[in-house]
Amino acid sequence: MSPGPVEMVVEALAATGAITPTLAWVVVATFLAGIIVERFDHRRARYTFALAWLLFGVFWFTLIHHFAFAEKSIVEGIGTVAAVPISIYVAVLLVRGRDSLFVASRAIGVMGLIFLPVESIPVLRRTLIETVTGQTAFLIDLIGVDPMVVGGMTIDGLDIADKQRPYWSTFVFYHQGDPITYTIVLACTGLGSMSIMGGLIAAVDAPLRRKAKALAMSIPIIYGLNLVRNVFIAVGFGEQLLHVFPDAVMALFAIESEVMVSYYVADRIIAQSLSVVAMLAITWLIVHELPEVLTVLEDALFVLTGTEYDLADALGVDRSGDASVSRPEPTKSEAD
Numbered sequence: 001m002s003p004g005p006v007e008m009v010v011e012a013l014a015a016t017g018a019i020t021p022t023l024a025w026v027v028v029a030t031f032l033a034g035i036i037v038e039r040f041d042h043r044r045a046r047y048t049f050a051l052a053w054l055l056f057g058v059f060w061f062t063l064i065h066h067f068a069f070a071e072k073s074i075v076e077g078i079g080t081v082a083a084v085p086i087s088i089y090v091a092v093l094l095v096r097g098r099d100s101l102f103v104a105s106r107a108i109g110v111m112g113l114i115f116l117p118v119e120s121i122p123v124l125r126r127t128l129i130e131t132v133t134g135q136t137a138f139l140i141d142l143i144g145v146d147p148m149v150v151g152g153m154t155i156d157g158l159d160i161a162d163k164q165r166p167y168w169s170t171f172v173f174y175h176q177g178d179p180i181t182y183t184i185v186l187a188c189t190g191l192g193s194m195s196i197m198g199g200l201i202a203a204v205d206a207p208l209r210r211k212a213k214a215l216a217m218s219i220p221i222i223y224g225l226n227l228v229r230n231v232f233i234a235v236g237f238g239e240q241l242l243h244v245f246p247d248a249v250m251a252l253f254a255i256e257s258e259v260m261v262s263y264y265v266a267d268r269i270i271a272q273s274l275s276v277v278a279m280l281a282i283t284w285l286i287v288h289e290l291p292e293v294l295t296v297l298e299d300a301l302f303v304l305t306g307t308e309y310d311l312a313d314a315l316g317v318d319r320s321g322d323a324s325v326s327r328p329e330p331t332k333s334e335a336d
Contacts, residue, residue: 028112173238190226
């Protein structure tokens with residue numbers, strides 16, 4: 001039986017994933033080229049960044065199948081689909097002369113410069129994954145749960161982890177005598193969120209002292225919250241603590257095993273939703289230390305809504321960089 005139109009579209013989306021790794025480097029290289037060109041030729045930098053955003057849109061398009069169908073992530077799936085037209089629109093705005101988007105463009109370049117080497121260099125990738133695994137195991141032990149931690153191997157007839165990358169990163173729980181595994185991968189290390197925050201802070205024009213303070217505030221919080229997230233998902237899934245509304249969850253995520261219900265509730269619904277809230281809260285903290293970040297946030301709101309916003313007034317932040325001083329109300333004579 002030949003595949004229907006939907007199956008053909010899904011297969012076509014899956015095929016685009018083959019170019020994702022190479023395209024990621026091309027995108028980051030183009031953003032970094034824009035950063036270099038900006039120092040010498042503002043006009044050419046605008047077009048270089050616009051090209052980078054167009055390529056960024058193609059990059060997100062190649063990830064639609066991964067997040068929406070393979071990972072079955074509601075939050076990441078919707079975000080990936082939305083990122084395609086948003087990236088194209090940012091390119092259009094740059095060409096039209098919205099040069100404030102240079103800051104966001106620089107941020108993307110720095111994010112990639114942080115993320116891609118760790119993802120691509122085996123020794124860095126393995127070190128980060130196994131470090132996070134060890135710290136997650138320590139925290140799990142503190143709450144009285146004691147799963148095994150294993151590498152690439154077979155246990156009780158179950159093939160565990162990736163033989164090509166046999167990292168010591170898989171937790172093995174037992175539920176009613178059957179093994180349940182939860183593996184820490186790069187996405188579980190918090191590297192993505194730390195890269196986003198690091199790129200954002202590095203991209204703005206602000207004194208090094210305040211940028212260093214913003215990094216010192218945000219990175220430990222992100223890293224710590226990510227460990228808590230790992231513990232929550234591992235224990236919730238491994239101990240089958242979130243086996244709620246199984247029929248609805250299985251239908252929503254198109255899963256066949258009831259054992260996976262706890263995982264999808266823990267990770268795809270609860271953890272990913274709270275991660276968005278956590279990043280907003282961390283951004284709020286950073287804005288009060290590094291108000292220059294407001295430029296990126298205001299541009300993001302403009303791209304999404306078409307309306308200009310002054311977030312400094314809304315958040316009571318002094319754009320001069322003194323986060324402890326709110327913008328004063330005008331006196332009667334000033335108001336007149």
